[in-house]
Amino acid sequence: MRSDGSALNPRRWWRSAGFAWTGVRHAYRSQANFRIEVWAGAAALALAAALRVPLAPVALACALVLALELVNTAVEAVVDLTSPDPHPLARVAKDAAAGAVLVAAAGALVVGLVTLAPPLWRWVTGTG
Numbered sequence: 001m002r003s004d005g006s007a008l009n010p011r012r013w014w015r016s017a018g019f020a021w022t023g024v025r026h027a028y029r030s031q032a033n034f035r036i037e038v039w040a041g042a043a044a045l046a047l048a049a050a051l052r053v054p055l056a057p058v059a060l061a062c063a064l065v066l067a068l069e070l071v072n073t074a075v076e077a078v079v080d081l082t083s084p085d086p087h088p089l090a091r092v093a094k095d096a097a098a099g100a101v102l103v104a105a106a107g108a109l110v111v112g113l114v115t116l117a118p119p120l121w122r123w124v125t126g127t128g
């Protein structure tokens with residue numbers, strides 16, 4: 001459905017937010033990787049809260065991974081719709097979208113290690 005570009009309309013905004021939430025629910029139901037990332041992110045946030053380290057970097061890293069996994073899911077759906085038979089460009093689209101998730105996940109791992117590992121080590125060794 002195309003937007004007519006008119007001024008902000010709260011009812012339309014809620015309707016759009018509902019469609020967006022439906023997309024998130026679809027990804028959660030259909031994509032095992034998305035489910036793993038949701039729960040890994042929740043665990044990282046809980047650990048950050050327990051260790052009393054700043055939540056913002058962990059939350060941002062998790063949000064980036066989840067957002068790119070949603071984009072990857074969208075790319076997969078569009079490619080499967082438009083190119084059900086193998087095609088080199090379809091492969092490029094799917095591989096690049098998956099690569100975006102991989103890059104974000106590697107970044108999130110670095111953020112998690114830098115943010116959580118030192119206080120966790122101090123807590124484990126009792127040197128904090």
Ligand SMILES: Nc1ncnc2c1ncn2[C@@H]1O[C@H](COP(=O)(O)OP(=O)(O)OP(=O)(O)O)[C@@H](O)[C@H]1O
Nearest residue numbers: 031076079083084085086087088090091094095098
């Ligand atoms: N239509 C296609 N044409 C060419 N290569 C494709 C096509 N569909 C998939 N591939 C190749 O197979 C790989 C896996 O594709 P697939 O759709 O199974 O994604 P996936 O990463 O297994 O996703 P998921 O497990 O989340 O469904 C792609 O990254 C791509 O290299």
